[in-house]
Amino acid sequence: MSSVSSRFDLVIFDCDGVLVDSESLACVVHADVLTQFGYPITADQVHERFLGRSAREARLEVETELGRVLPDDYTATLKATIDEVFGAKLQPIPHIAETLAILSRPVCVASSGTPTRIRSSLTTTGLLDRFDPHLFSALQVERGKPQPDLFLFAAAQMNAAPERCVVIEDSIPGVTAGIAAGMTVFGYHGGGHCSPATAAALTAAGAHLVFDDMRQLPALVARGALAGEPVDLA
Incomplete structure (x- = not known):
C-alpha cells in the first residue's frame, strides 16, 4: 500500500x-466599468455572477443580455482601470x-x-x-x-x-x-x-x-x- x-x-x-x-478590487472595477458602458451592476453582483470566470465569458454574457456588442474601448478601459488599481493596491x-x-x-x-x-x-x-x-x-x-x-x-x-x-x-x-x-x-x-x-x-x-x-x-x-x-x- x-x-x-x-x-x-x-x-x-x-x-x-x-x-x-x-477579487474585491476587481469586482469593484468591473462593476464601475460595466455601469459606465451602459450595464448597471454592483460589485456584489459581479462577485456572485462572474467570480472565477474569464472576462471573455463575462463580456459575452453581458452582451447577450444587452442585445448589443459593448463598445470597442470597453476592454481597453477595463484593463487600464484594473492596471491602475492593482498597481496601487494589490x-x-x-x-x-x-x-x-x-x-x-x-x-x-x-x-x-x-x-x-x-x-x-x-x-x-x-x-x-x-x-x-x-x-x-x-x-x-x-x-x-x-x-x-x-x-x-x-x-x-x-x-x-x-x-x-x-x-x-x-x-x-x-x-x-x-x-x-x-x-x-x-x-x-x-x-x-x-x-x-x-x-x-x-x-x-x-x-x-x-x-x-x-x-x-x-x-x-x-x-x-x-x-x-x-x-x-x-
Missing part, C-alpha cells in the same frame, strides 16, 4: 483570490510567499485571467519567480472554468496525471472545473472577498476540503489530506 504522502505530483493554483488578494494572499517557499511539490498557475494579467499580478506581489514559466490562462483553451479544459491543459503541460494533481481554488466555477478534470480540489476561503458562507459553498460545489490559512497547505499536500482530516498549524 502506497503512502498518502505520495498522492500528489503537482499543485495547481488559481491566481485571483488564491495567490493574490485581487497585495499577495497572507502567508502565500512563505508557503510557496516550503511547498515541496511542483507548482503551476491555471487562471481565468489573461496571460498578461496573470504575469502582472504575480510580478506586483513578488510571486512570479516561484511559478514562471508555468503560467496557464483560460485563453489557451476552448472552454474556461467551470469546464475542465484549463486544468487538464495545465496538467498535460506539466506532465502530471490528473488524478495526481491537487487544485487550490476559491470559486465555485473553479471547484467545479477541478472536479470535472478528475483532480482533488482544496477550497481556499481566506481571501478578502470571502464571506462566512464561502466555505460551505465551496464544499457544496465538491471541494474535498476547505481551509482559510495558507500556512495549512504544505501539510495538507504532503499528507494527501482529504475532507475531514484535522489540520495542525504548529
Whole structure:
C-alpha cells in the first residue's frame, strides 16, 4: 500500500483570490466599468455572477443580455482601470510567499485571467519567480472554468496525471472545473472577498476540503489530506 504522502505530483493554483488578494478590487472595477458602458451592476453582483470566470465569458454574457456588442474601448478601459488599481493596491494572499517557499511539490498557475494579467499580478506581489514559466490562462483553451479544459491543459503541460494533481481554488466555477478534470480540489476561503458562507459553498460545489490559512497547505499536500482530516498549524 502506497503512502498518502505520495498522492500528489503537482499543485495547481488559481491566481485571483488564491495567490493574490485581487477579487474585491476587481469586482469593484468591473462593476464601475460595466455601469459606465451602459450595464448597471454592483460589485456584489459581479462577485456572485462572474467570480472565477474569464472576462471573455463575462463580456459575452453581458452582451447577450444587452442585445448589443459593448463598445470597442470597453476592454481597453477595463484593463487600464484594473492596471491602475492593482498597481496601487494589490497585495499577495497572507502567508502565500512563505508557503510557496516550503511547498515541496511542483507548482503551476491555471487562471481565468489573461496571460498578461496573470504575469502582472504575480510580478506586483513578488510571486512570479516561484511559478514562471508555468503560467496557464483560460485563453489557451476552448472552454474556461467551470469546464475542465484549463486544468487538464495545465496538467498535460506539466506532465502530471490528473488524478495526481491537487487544485487550490476559491470559486465555485473553479471547484467545479477541478472536479470535472478528475483532480482533488482544496477550497481556499481566506481571501478578502470571502464571506462566512464561502466555505460551505465551496464544499457544496465538491471541494474535498476547505481551509482559510495558507500556512495549512504544505501539510495538507504532503499528507494527501482529504475532507475531514484535522489540520495542525504548529
